[in-house]
Amino acid sequence: MNTLVKFLTLAAASLALGFGSLAIAADGVATYNMKSFDTAQTENQHIVVEVFKKGCPTCAAQQPGLNEAKAKFPGAKFVTVDFLGDQDAVKRFAAVKQSTIIVYKGNKEVARLVGETNNAAIVEAIGKGA
Numbered sequence: 001m002n003t004l005v006k007f008l009t010l011a012a013a014s015l016a017l018g019f020g021s022l023a024i025a026a027d028g029v030a031t032y033n034m035k036s037f038d039t040a041q042t043e044n045q046h047i048v049v050e051v052f053k054k055g056c057p058t059c060a061a062q063q064p065g066l067n068e069a070k071a072k073f074p075g076a077k078f079v080t081v082d083f084l085g086d087q088d089a090v091k092r093f094a095a096v097k098q099s100t101i102i103v104y105k106g107n108k109e110v111a112r113l114v115g116e117t118n119n120a121a122i123v124e125a126i127g128k129g130a
Contacts, residue, residue: 033130034089037079042107046129051090053083053098058115060086061100065122072123073130 008059026126052059070078081089083098093102093111095122102124103111 012097034092035051040077041107045075045104047104048076048078048126048129049077049081049093049100049104051081051083051095051098051100051102056098058099058117061117062101062122065117065119066126068100068119068125069126071125073126076126076129089108101125105129 007070037047045114048069050059050062061062066078069076081093081095083090083095093100095102099115100110101116101122102109105128110128113122113125116125
């Protein structure tokens with residue numbers, strides 16, 4: 001199954017679940033959408049922004065912690081931003097490097113990790129937005 005078909009399948013499933021543009025990334029596809037992000041903030045949602053770069057070993061090492069957090073906080077909206085592909089979002093989130101994880105509770109940033117690969121630390125930081 002090619003990447004586009006996988007992405008479209010995941011996107012359809014995400015829409016059915018009500019996640020829309022804030023779907024979890026599939027195969028490194030960025031999911032950030034400014035309007036959907038702003039709406040989630042207005043609704044005081046728990047939002048996790050992962051700024052990644054394809055091929056980044058630190059970003060890859062963060063995935064187990066992010067996956068654990070996704071299971072522990074199923075109501076959180078996980079958003080991915082491509083560090084090289086979405087410079088507007090990178091600037092908006094003031095992400096100075098890939099492997100940045102930013103946690104929001106509505107409009108308030110409650111945690112920021114850069115280069116952190118410890119699973120427990122990632123889950124703990126993400127929990128601050130719950």
